Structures are given as C-alpha cells and as structure tokens.
Amino acid sequence: MATHFSFTKPQLDALPFPAPGERVIYHDTHKNAAGLQLRVTSTGKTFFIQRRVDGKPERVTIGKFPDYSIENARKEAARLTALIAQGINPNTDARALKTETTLQELFDNFLQHRRNKRGAFLSEKTKRSYRYDFGLYLSKWSKRKLSQLKDTDFSNLHTEIGKEHPTTANRVIAMASSLFSYANEERLFKGANPASGIKKYPENPRARFLQSDELPAFFSALAEESNETLRDYFLISLLTGARRSNVQEMQWSQISFDRAEWRIPTTKNGEPQTVALTAEALEILRNRKTDNTDVWVFPGTGATGHIVEPKKAWKRVLERAGIDDLRIHDLRRTLGSWQAKTGASLAIVGKSLNHKSPSTTAIYARLDIDPVRESVDRATGAMLAAAGVKPIGGVVELKAKLKKQQR
Template identity: 45%
Template sequence: MPSDRFNFTKASIEALPLPAAGERTTYHDQHTAGLQLRVTASGKKTFSLYKRAKGGKPERITLGSFTDGVTVEQARTKALKLKSAMSEGVSPTMALRAARAELTFGEAFDMYIRDHAVPHGLKSINNMRGDFERYLGALPKVPKKKHGKERGKSPGSVNWQDRKLSTINQSEVKDLRASLARECGSAAANHALKLVRVVFNKMGEWGEFQGKNPALDVGLLKIASKDRFLQKQELPPLFEALAKTTNTNIRDFILLSIMTGARRSNVLSMRWADINLERAEWRIPDTKNGDPVIIQLSREAVETLRTRASSVPSAEWVFPGSGKTGHMVSPKKGVNTILKSAKIEKLTIHDLRRTLGSWQAITGASLPIIGKSLGHKSIAATQIYARLSADPVRESVQRATGAIFEAATAKGKQINEQ
C-alpha cells in the first residue's frame, strides 16, 4: 500500500488502490500543506483542504472531484486561495462563497466584449468571437446548415468556458500555445494567446481578477513573413482564365483586389457612394486600422468599375449579395476555381492584395509610396505618409497596374471589352 503522504500528480492519483467496501482512505499532498485526497471504495476521488481558520477549529473543505475532472493544479490553486483567506480570519464558508463568485473565463470574455470591445467599436469583434469558440471556449449550439459541415473545435484547442480565472495557469497557457502551433499553425496559437492576454488584462484592470495574468510572460511565436504574390509567368494564364469565366462577380473581385491592393473585406463591401470615378478615387471609410483610406484608382480599375456600374443592378453595393450583409461575403470557392483553371498553386486571396505592392516595388516605387497606396498604418512612417500627395501615389499605382496588364499579354483588354 502506498504511503498516505506523497506528491500529488495525475499519474500517481490514478494509480491509487481502492479501499475495501465501506471504507475511505485519505492521502496528503507533500507539495501543498493541508491538501488532501479522499478515495472511496466506489472509486470516487475528492480533493479537500484541512485547515484551521484563525481563532477557530480545524475544518475540512471540499474542493472538487478528481474523478469529475478537477486537476491537481486546480485543487492546489483553490487550496492556496482558501488558506490565504482563512489566515486573515475569513471563515471557510465565506472563502468558498467568494471562490464560487469568481468569474469563469467564458463570463470574462463575454464581459470584455460587452463592456470594452463593443463600446470602443473594435473592428475585430467577430474575429475574436470566432477565435474564442475555436480555440478557448465552447462552441455555441446552432442548427447545422443543410449542406454545411458540422462545426468542431480546432485540433489542439481547449474548452475553458467554465474554468474559474484563478485556475488557469501559465503552464496551461504554454501548453495551449504549443498544441495549437503544432496542430493549426503559429498564427492560430498567437491569436489564442493574445485573446487570453487581453481578457485577463482587462479583468485585472476592472478589479475582477486579482492574480497574475497567466499569459503575460508567454511570448508570441515568430511567424515568417509571407512574400507570395502573382509572378510574371502566372499573369497570362490567370488573365486568360478571367477572360473565359462567366462568373463576372469573381472575375471583377480578383481584378479589383489586384488593382487596388485593398483587403478582401473592403473590396467585398465596396459601395458606389464611396467611389468617385471622375477623380479616380475610392474612399474606404471603415478599415482595419480604424481610419478612412483613399485608394487611388488606375485606369484599368476605373474601366472595370464603369463596366460593373452599367451591368450590376445595385444602387449601393459594387458586389451585391443575397445575405444579411447585402453584399458578397464568401468568394473563396470562386477564386479557387479561377486559380485552378489557371494552374496557379499556393496563392491565397490575401496574396492578391500583396501583388500590387510587390509590383510597385518591382517598378521602382518607394516604401512610403507603397504604404500610402495600400493604406498601411505605421508609427514610424505615419508622418511621411501624411505628407504624400495623391499624384505620386496614383502614378505608382498606374505604373504597377500597367506592368501587370502588360505582363498578362493584353488579356486585360479582352476582359474589359467583354
């Protein structure tokens, strides 16, 4: 029979023998004084704290069941908090009540969205909710779409929806970062880590959490910068595929993504009211950076928009859709069809945006000009960008677009003439 006093671990607890029928065995943790584990003949293993409150009698306080999923680390954390409270004269009953009143991670996330993200108009609320559900919390129970896939948690993720904030420790955050990086990539791991960090930071700032942020000293993973864009030899087959397609929405989405260098969400939500074809300008009022951006339009982009204006039955959206947004929202399938037809591999929709800036660099544009063209926001370069006039920006965009169309062996003319 093992000693009744040992260092609690998951493996050692699982290996404990069961007592005889009608009996119960109590074990003591060598790591945390007062932490006990009581094992019954039925296999129930329950953590408890045996501690004397200041000026009172010793009491045993149940902390949770190992059998039902309470970990050794969680039991130790709760025991330490209760011991601290009891040493200051707080009764075990009051200490337990305070522990039960503590926010869960799911409640803290909801509070962060409701009381911070929404009032401050953060643009990434939907992305944060998606990251929380995929990597950190519970998936909402929503009816499965008729032809859609069943939603599931991402590999390597956790479900901390009902975990008390104080039970989440740095070691678990590091493990989450490692598992997500391994299963889903470094970007997913960083998204989850940043979300944990901001939620805990805000709860600490608001007095809802008194401990140390478990993600504070866990660094983000380095992500290699991507340099994929449309190469010269890829342009002719792409423009040939665009000329042949009957899907004018996807065709024009690809063309305008290339020619404006704008983000996918901005191109999809492009409004006619924000476009001035006479001045060859497109004003994006709502960007990721939070500031409006003026995009200088090349002649080819203006021609594409004029063609759409005469053929698209929408007074509001350049790319109207049937969903609740009113505009097209999911071009990935159509874009992939075009790329497959052109036999172009490993190119993403974001690489279309990167193409303009890359060709601007190829045709001699300076980095400030490129940044201004793409609406980049950089602390070091903001003042330089602000001093740039529209003329050199438009000239650079025109030069790069002209090079793209020239490399496409005049296929661009065929597209706009259709």
C-alpha cells in the first residue's frame, strides 16, 4: 500500500497493524497537511511531525488516532510548524510541562508554607476554610498544571458560583488569586495570574442582630436545648461578642475569674484580645467549671477536642424560637448593636469586639477595659431585661432562670 496519500478516516481505519517491533510511516499529502505523518505499530496509530530544530531532527508527537481527528491533527501540525519556524522547540515545552507544579501541589504547598505579612503561618481556621472551598470548587482542576489554567477558567467559575452565591464567588476567586501570587513568589509559576483582575460582585454588609421582640423567644428556645454544652456556647457567644472560632477554642487557662477576664492569645486580626466577662457570663463558666475537667471550656468529640460546627443545635434553637435568617455570627453583632443602643461610642464597641481599622486603631490603643466592661454590662443587661430573664439594674443567675423557663 502507498505510504503517501491524502488522509481520510476510512483509509486510516483500514491500515493494517505491523508485527510487534515493526512500524510503518504514512505521509499526509492533503494541501493543509503541514507535514503531518502517521506512525503505525502493533499497539496503535499516532500522528506526528518531523522537523529539524537547531540543526537536529526532532519528532513532535501530536496524538493518537482516532482519538485525535485528522482535521485537528492537521491544525496542530500547522501550529507546531509555525512554532518551530520561530525557533521554538515544542518538545522542550512539553518536557517542562511534565515537571510543572499541579494546582493540587501548589495548594498543599501554600497551606504548609504560606505566611502572612506579620510572618505568621495560616491559622487552622483559615486552612479549614480554604480546604472546604478548594474541595468544593477547585479540586476538579487539581491535576492540571498551573500553565494550563487560563483566566477564562476562573472568570467562568466566578460567574457560575455568583449566580446564587456572589460572596462565595468573590472568596473563591480571591483564594485562587492568592495561590498564583504565592506560586510566583516561590518561582513555581511564570506568567500572569489567571485569577486576578476579575471584577468582584458587590457585597451588601450583613446587619442582622436579635431585636427586642425576638429575645424572649430566643432565650426560651435556649432554655429547651437539651445539649448543655451547646446551649452554654451560644450564651457565651452572645454575652461576650467574641468570634465563634475563639469561643469554640476557649480554654480554662485563658479565664481569670478573679479579674473577670478572658484572655484570647490570637484573634482573626493577629492580635490578642482581653474580653470583659459579665456576671452572667462568669456564672455560666463557674457552673461549667464544676463539671468540666477538660482543657476546653466547650469540649467536643472530634479531632480538635472542642466543638466545631454546632449547626444542628443552632437550627433546633431557631426553629423553636420561630426566628429566621439568624446566624451564630449574628450573636456577635447583637452585642455590638445593643452596646450602641445603650449609649456606647463606636470606639468602645470596636474595642470590645476587637475590630481593627486604620481610622480607629489609635483610639482603641488608649482605651482600657473598664469602660468596655461598663458598656458590655449595660448592653447584656438590656438584652436580658428585654428577654424577660433579668430585672433592669439587677444581676440574674442565668442558668437557673433558663431552667425555670424550661419548666
């Protein structure tokens, strides 16, 4: 059979396989062939081109037939021929691609070695969040080499997620951009960041907190919660306004009953925080301390040793209270809102919640904990009074009051 002809699929399908160890080369004579050839062995049929690069013969493999159609093979042969004409060796790029970092390898490296501007490694909470988002949205590309990911991949992903979850879409793209920035810093990747420059969706700041008319039902629902650890966790979250991760990771060694303080060694903004504990918060903690010999104030059964995700209990509380659209984080905002309601300045609110912004940092630095404590006392007192579990100006044994409500 002739070895030079214009390739067609029926002809290539009909080509016989030679004996093991032998091969036959066929040449495409089509006007758009661009030097396309087919190598047939006992194991298969493969498209390729043969060219001289830097004076040396170089064979560049295109792909298997019939997985690669004749038309696509001709187009690829033309593209490769054009690269060679520019002095570029396609095989060199292909060999480099084999050793290039994959997205999964980059992600693992990032979690292990990435440091923030202050030189600290990523927190475990941040790592958990990154792993969740990566697994849900980026793991489908985990085996791709970094140079194979394009800006259109990320812009399309942003659009897809943003149809229902714009804030999540922004967060995922921000993480992807951070990954590629890190890759550039560590010389794992050369080229433009494919996840940068994507226009973010507008995000409306959340302003949800417990209103006066919701507090009685909320406290009544808490009183009916059978899991005392989670009930106390929700109460301490409300009475301290601390971030949920900090409350989950609260340790007895951080509590001073004498000073009525909780010292958090590291918070989200990278700085420690001293939280003023009200009489009601101290009462809850003292009751827990009596029965609790664990390191953690709110122990759990998972690998961390403390509670991690109390979604089921939170859902039960909200259903009993008949309250919609309230998140655990909204308890933090609730304290701040009630502080503002009871006359606290924004600086006091910011200090108690450990907010950090350039415009108010200098003010926070001059505040001690006493005015913060007074503000938290007034705010929690007003909330408990609105809930019907505390007379105005009085101090209540909160756990006992809740038990009475439950009965």
